[in-house]
Amino acid sequence: MNEIVPGHILKRHQDNILIKKKYDPDTLKNLKKSIKKLLDEKNGVLISHYYVDEEIQKLTEETNGCVSDSLQMAKFGQTTDANLLVVSGVKFMGETSKILSPEKTVLMPTLEATCSLDLGCPIEDFKDFCDQYPDREIVVYANTSAEVKALADWVVTSSIALEVVEYLDSQNKKIIWAPDKHLGKYIQTKTNADMVLWDSSCVVHDEFKFQGLQKMKALHPDAGVLVHPESPMDVINLADAVGSTSQIIKAAKELNYEKFIVATDKGIFYQLQKENPNKEFFEAPTAGNGAQCKSCSQCPWMGLNSLENLERTLIDMKNLIEVPNQIALEAQRSLNRMTSF
Numbered sequence: 001m002n003e004i005v006p007g008h009i010l011k012r013h014q015d016n017i018l019i020k021k022k023y024d025p026d027t028l029k030n031l032k033k034s035i036k037k038l039l040d041e042k043n044g045v046l047i048s049h050y051y052v053d054e055e056i057q058k059l060t061e062e063t064n065g066c067v068s069d070s071l072q073m074a075k076f077g078q079t080t081d082a083n084l085l086v087v088s089g090v091k092f093m094g095e096t097s098k099i100l101s102p103e104k105t106v107l108m109p110t111l112e113a114t115c116s117l118d119l120g121c122p123i124e125d126f127k128d129f130c131d132q133y134p135d136r137e138i139v140v141y142a143n144t145s146a147e148v149k150a151l152a153d154w155v156v157t158s159s160i161a162l163e164v165v166e167y168l169d170s171q172n173k174k175i176i177w178a179p180d181k182h183l184g185k186y187i188q189t190k191t192n193a194d195m196v197l198w199d200s201s202c203v204v205h206d207e208f209k210f211q212g213l214q215k216m217k218a219l220h221p222d223a224g225v226l227v228h229p230e231s232p233m234d235v236i237n238l239a240d241a242v243g244s245t246s247q248i249i250k251a252a253k254e255l256n257y258e259k260f261i262v263a264t265d266k267g268i269f270y271q272l273q274k275e276n277p278n279k280e281f282f283e284a285p286t287a288g289n290g291a292q293c294k295s296c297s298q299c300p301w302m303g304l305n306s307l308e309n310l311e312r313t314l315i316d317m318k319n320l321i322e323v324p325n326q327i328a329l330e331a332q333r334s335l336n337r338m339t340s341f
């Protein structure tokens with residue numbers, strides 16, 4: 001039975017060691033020193049997502065890199081003077097950087113880090129799906145392979161998805177949306193746009209459950225609720241603010257609450273706590289009825305990035321991201337629409 005245990009779900013971020021890889025102080029100091037030296041020698045820069053280990057996020061900040069959501073990560077890679085981009089996140093983020101900056105070298109700490117949305121939208125199946133609706137614009141989420149992006153008319157991230165669909169709807173365009181069904185449903189509800197949705201979801205956000213969140217809200221009636229729109233619709237309906245990682249960070253600053261329950265990957269707590277040292281943040285429970293795991297709220301692939309494999313990839317110059325030319329050229333078209341929207 002999936003009953004909620006308040007002591008479990010009320011664990012504060014600061015007490016939660018799962019998010020922090022444990023480094024002894026000397027190891028941490030040496031790893032950071034070594035990575036900084038390698039970046040200097042190779043004219044490299046770190047580009048890291050809000051969901052990766054907080055020591056990677058801290059090092060990225062200390063070295064004037066970019067810690068952000070996937071849209072800003074993509075843009076930063078294009079504008080930096082560095083010619084080596086070291087992307088900590090998941091595979092599609094490295095691919096996007098390479099497609100938008102083909103003249104730069106792009107490395108990732110691991111090539112094993114993928115995404116359930118990317119895996120859930122194989123190109124051949126998606127092509128068959130699109131062939132059924134030849135009169136529709138194909139709008140895909142950034143969390144897809146380069147091949148799927150190459151097929152698409154538009155690529156969007158969660159920070160601009162709503163605006164892009166609103167724009168297309170205003171042009172009387174009908175839309176194919178892929179791959180995240182929850183985000184698609186949320187946008188469809190907000191815009192009333194004519195959309196057909198691909199059926200896939202994020203393994204992390206799909207686990208947030210209405211019943212568990214409702215119980216947690218009852219225990220913390222004074223807390224605001226921040227929800228990423230990859231979560232199920234009934235969870236979104238309980239939110240005080242719904243948005244991308246950047247929008248969640250902004251809402252935590254601006255909303256007049258001292259406490260927040262947060263339904264997204266727990267990697268974001270580093271930034272939330274840093275930006276709001278006097279506010280309290282709690283993980284939304286993933287232990288409601290029907291959930292497959294209990295309060296993990298951590299992407300298994302984002303968690304594969306570490307300072308150790310980051311250092312190793314810089315030493316060996318391995319885990320290079322390459323995208324075949326023709327696919328890169330076609331994906332560039334839809335990605336450029338995203339970055340210039």
Ligand code: SF4
Nearest residue numbers: 115116202203204299
């Ligand atoms: S958190 Fe979800 S959407 Fe993000 S990389 Fe992991 S599986 Fe993909």
